[in-house]
Amino acid sequence: MTVQDEMFSPGLQNRQRRNRIFMWLFLSANLLGLLVLVVLLAKVLRDSWGWLDLQFITSFPSRSPEKAGILPALYGTIYVMIITAVFAIPLGIAAAVFLEEYSKKSKFLSFIQVNIYNLAGIPSIVYGILGLTVFVRWMMLGRSLLAGGLTMGLLILPVIIVTAQEAIRAVPQSWRHASYALGASKWQTIRYVVLPSALPGILTGIILALSRAIGETAPLIPIGALTFVRVIPRSLFDSFSVLPIQIYNWTSRPQDDFRAIAAAGIVVLLVVLLGMNSAAILLRNKYQGRIKKV
């Protein structure tokens, strides 16, 4: 053994042992997340056991938990999402196209960009206050489906813009040049070359944004999404409820039976969300790297 080996080898074993111990500690931080997920799902499933049946899906809210159901909230969620999608998707894509394809690098552009990032970080209940002030009061839409859908639309707009921008940026510059070389105009190039190839990425972003909107509760509290809706909304100006608001109402009651139907509502909400998220992941995996291969 050389002098150096004697100096270092006693420490080496300790250091490697410490390395292994910490590796397991770091790994268990991840496993804890997995554990929480499993416990959370098990808890919700156990609580809702026996309450989640066809009657629950097809009934109206009721004072007695046995008869209560989520039908109006389910319809409300679907309608709000349709309004949100119709409003936010074209607007988001248009904004992304402008920022990526038209605008020149300028102070104003970077201001808009910073602004979009910041909008994504504003608490969702503040969006609810915005919706209450602008849509319910100023535009006098009332506490309606339309006001709720527009508010949700503003909330997810930044997410759609940012993901659409990334998808558009991933389209190779050479494809645009090829299109121009054939004599296409700028808009023709965007319409027939850029947007079709960016579409899978844009769609993934849209699904993720909409699934976030389905789970959001806070912005609709100031809008006045009701918790006790006895009819299915028929027009844009009808009052409404959504799944998370209905779940909130049931959870905040002290009776165990209402907590149980809250859990049943959570199961329905999670099934919808997991369905949408897996669709987004499948879409992403299917089209990932397609641009590179061509």
Place this chain on the structure above:
Amino acid sequence: MVDSAGKGFRGEKGIEILLALAASVSVLVTIGIVVSLFSETAGFFKEVSVKEFFTETRWTPLFTPAHYGIAPLVAGTMLVTVIAMIVAAPLGLASAIYLSEYAPDGVRRLIKPVLEILAGIPTIVYGYFALTFVTPIIRAILPQTNVFNALSAGIVMGIMLIPMISSLSEDAMTAVPNSLREAAYALGATKLEVAYKVVIPAAISGIVASFILAISRAIGETMIVALAAGSTPKLTFNPLDSIQTMTAFIAQVMLGDAPFGSIEYKSVYAVAGVLFVVTLSLNLIGTWIVRRYKEVY
């Protein structure tokens, strides 16, 4: 050169203007938030002095005599946020270290979707979990705990924040050039030593930014605190007490029926204004740090 290709086609300019209008909606939204918040807040401060709002230690807008000191709401918000960060910061960072320095590819592919699912669970579900699962456990251990308490809400909010910190910190750590790691390995360092002596110091600004953005998220989160933390504005730092946060106060008033134009109604806007200013400042600091550190590599 290429940019001029479109000139001469009819309608091109019109399309560009339409798209520019769409892009400016984001600015309109920001203006809308500022104007709507501050129009009613101005009305609030006509009736309540700014001095009372920031120095009074009682918040009782729904009782007579009404007091409008925001300190108890700020204290409640801070208490929950601190608890959440005590849970989320070490766990999120540990998770990021494992993913960026230790994890084999297969394990990473297994763990990342789980973290994504955890991040995608609606906060109302976390609120339900806090109230019906975590609170009973805390009360079994510490019987003096209130049914609604800051600890339960804080712990669950911390769990909610783990994926956010983990993924942002991992991005920062992955951005550290491999040559730095290889230099350390060449000197005989273990992975642990590389992680905390080389990678973490090199990625520290990104890690700090992830903490700041998580704090901002915790301050703005509504449903967990509205369900689990209580509705008792109290100037306390006891985590077992029922408290109220700024967001939970807004939700409480909005769920009840505060008449339009009343002082309660306006107080919501004042609180939302404070919330907006605080979270906006944190977001600006966070993104500023991220951008600064990106320039280094």
